[in-house]
Amino acid sequence: MRARLPAFESVRGGELALLALSQLRRLDETLPHLLQSLQQEGVAAVAVTAPSIEALSQEASTLADQLHLPLILLPPTAQLEEIEREVITFVVSFRGEIERKASEVSRQLMQLSIQGAGIQGVCEQLARTCDALVVVQNNDQQIRLVVSPPGAEPVALPTPLTNETLWQAGMMRIMAPILIRHEIIGYLSLIGRDGDFDYLERIILGQVAPILAIEFARERERSEVEGRYQAEAFMDVVQGNYQQVEEMLARARLLGYDLTAPQVVVMFELSPNEPDYPASSIKAQWNKRLRDELLRVWPICWILSDARRVTALLPVPGGDSGNGGSGEEHERNRDDALFNRVERVYNRLQHNGSNGSIARLPVFSGGIGRIASGLQGIPESYREAQRALEIGRRLFGEEKLHSFARLGIYRLLFHLDGQ
Numbered sequence: 001m002r003a004r005l006p007a008f009e010s011v012r013g014g015e016l017a018l019l020a021l022s023q024l025r026r027l028d029e030t031l032p033h034l035l036q037s038l039q040q041e042g043v044a045a046v047a048v049t050a051p052s053i054e055a056l057s058q059e060a061s062t063l064a065d066q067l068h069l070p071l072i073l074l075p076p077t078a079q080l081e082e083i084e085r086e087v088i089t090f091v092v093s094f095r096g097e098i099e100r101k102a103s104e105v106s107r108q109l110m111q112l113s114i115q116g117a118g119i120q121g122v123c124e125q126l127a128r129t130c131d132a133l134v135v136v137q138n139n140d141q142q143i144r145l146v147v148s149p150p151g152a153e154p155v156a157l158p159t160p161l162t163n164e165t166l167w168q169a170g171m172m173r174i175m176a177p178i179l180i181r182h183e184i185i186g187y188l189s190l191i192g193r194d195g196d197f198d199y200l201e202r203i204i205l206g207q208v209a210p211i212l213a214i215e216f217a218r219e220r221e222r223s224e225v226e227g228r229y230q231a232e233a234f235m236d237v238v239q240g241n242y243q244q245v246e247e248m249l250a251r252a253r254l255l256g257y258d259l260t261a262p263q264v265v266v267m268f269e270l271s272p273n274e275p276d277y278p279a280s281s282i283k284a285q286w287n288k289r290l291r292d293e294l295l296r297v298w299p300i301c302w303i304l305s306d307a308r309r310v311t312a313l314l315p316v317p318g319g320d321s322g323n324g325g326s327g328e329e330h331e332r333n334r335d336d337a338l339f340n341r342v343e344r345v346y347n348r349l350q351h352n353g354s355n356g357s358i359a360r361l362p363v364f365s366g367g368i369g370r371i372a373s374g375l376q377g378i379p380e381s382y383r384e385a386q387r388a389l390e391i392g393r394r395l396f397g398e399e400k401l402h403s404f405a406r407l408g409i410y411r412l413l414f415h416l417d418g419q
Contacts (some may be wrong), residue, residue: 013042018080021050031060039067047072098200105129106207119215123147130201133191139184174202176209185216234304238382245375257302262316264371265381267389270308271363271398286361293345316371334371335405346401365393368403
């Protein structure tokens, strides 16, 4: 405290205020009034040199209790300048030691990341170091990963995971955003009981978040490369861009697809009247919902999708071979059985989009090619699916499923195109 007004300069909050009771009298200030002013400014504690606790006055002690402001009695012989130096030395050395520990933890986690431990490995070490539950969320705050410290009892996290629901469950968290080029791509949290976390954990969290950002970036880059490779291989299959059949079959097997079984190409496309929806829009998720539904019925199908089109290679198992017969009848039965399966998927999506619980899907139509008995027949099925979609939506309108095998006489248009 200075000997002239203003008594304290540059109060920003969190300070320890040091003053002598004799100084207050010279400034014609009362301790209760000063306590009120300092508490409003965010001062953390007040230490006063005085001959006795009674000298501080009952009013000041009662007010300090009401304000939850620590009021410390110092002996009248205490040297405030010396106390100030000791406090500053303690704070600086304490903070330096904490930051040294946090840097050591960060260095260990960075080394794990360099060694290829991935997000899982980094979070397991973080949970072990901080002895706390580690949660990683995506940018939409959907939980992606939960890691418990070794030997900890399983914890049921509340849903949704918010500060309020955690507080109701007797827990708390500290959180740091995971950023790539100023874009929030996820969140890192430590979850524990009230009082579990202090300055060290907060510093560690802030230093680990950039390490996870590197892992997220690697994952995103790897996913983009794999996606490009998948797309190139898919288009090579459906367009016949390969030299050797065995080489293409082997390439597909590396990606997890067996193309030796009969396959059929199905294609779904947004109506030309539909706008390009923003990525955050629910309607922009139509392709994801369609993809999920196809994978539910054909778990090993091969799908390529973009904002306006979904193309899929569906394997045709023995159960889709129809009810027997021979020649054209057998082929017709297979096509009918397949059409019925795809139609159920299509109708289920349309039904879910109109029951009020899920947003209505945008207008899209589908085309189905004929079943290809082997790899070399897939490009023909692809062209048939394209043409079934084109001819079907022109003749019969949008929001329908069109099969090339069911176009009847209109199939002649396919062969007359361009003549």
